[in-house]
Amino acid sequence: MLIESYDLEIEVSTHSTAHFEYEAHARLQVDISAALPYLNATLSRGIYLPEKNALSWRHEGHNIGFWPYKISVDHLDSKEEAREIVERLVGMVNQVWEKRDEIEPDRTTHKRLQPLELYRLLPRINCKRCGEETCFNFSLKLAAAQAELASCRPLYEDETYRTQREQLENLLAVKWPAL
Ligand code: SF4
Incomplete structure (x- = not known):
């Protein structure tokens, strides 16, 4: 196991003015650079x-950062959510590390998500x-991780949008990776 233990710091976010939020930092005793x-x-992305x-x-509206000795996550509604998500992230890193022989490492820098790329897949x-005036406005918020894909109800209620929804879910990494 790569990460055997960590110290968790949870603090009130100073970045959000919209509502009360937390951010969490897992301080690791091991370097996860490799x-x-x-x-x-x-x-995905x-x-x-x-x-x-x-x-x-x-992922899921959170900005997550992986550093040599730290994993950080923001936009958390409660300390319980912080603990749960950090635990899942640590578990994910450990799983990826366990399976590294089956994974081709990728050292490239992927492109940032472009709103137009998302917009083309929305119902338009x-x-x-x-809650947005237009689908394009919604795509801007999606790309900035300020909106959840699930807020676009037509995508989920109308099966004709199923393929588009699945493509959007992949682009936005709505689901945790299947390891
Ligand atoms: S709910 Fe979906 S289809 Fe309706 S405006 Fe928003 S993004 Fe467009």
Whole structure:
């Protein structure tokens, strides 16, 4: 097991003015640098920066950062959620590390998600059910991890959008990777 233990720090986020949020930092006793290219190969739309020895990943509305001795996550509603997500992230790193012989490491830096790429897959009917005036506005928020895909109800209620929804889920890494 790569990460056997960690110290968890949970603090009130200073970045969010919209509502009360937490961010959490798992301080590791082991350097996970060697695992980052394997994580990069596994996570949809992770952004690996080899020169900084860091990997960022947007998932379920959270900005997640993997560093040599730290894993950070923000946009957390409660301390319980912080503990649960950090535990899952640590478990994921350990699983990827266990399976590294089956994974081709990826040391490239993936492109950032582009709103237009998302917009093309949305229903583009501007129904406003997500709270946005247009699907394009929603795509801007999706790309910035400020909106959840599930807020677009037509995608989930109308089976004709199924393929688009699955493509969006992959792009946005809505699901945890199957390891
Ligand atoms: S709910 Fe979906 S289809 Fe309706 S405006 Fe929002 S993004 Fe577009």
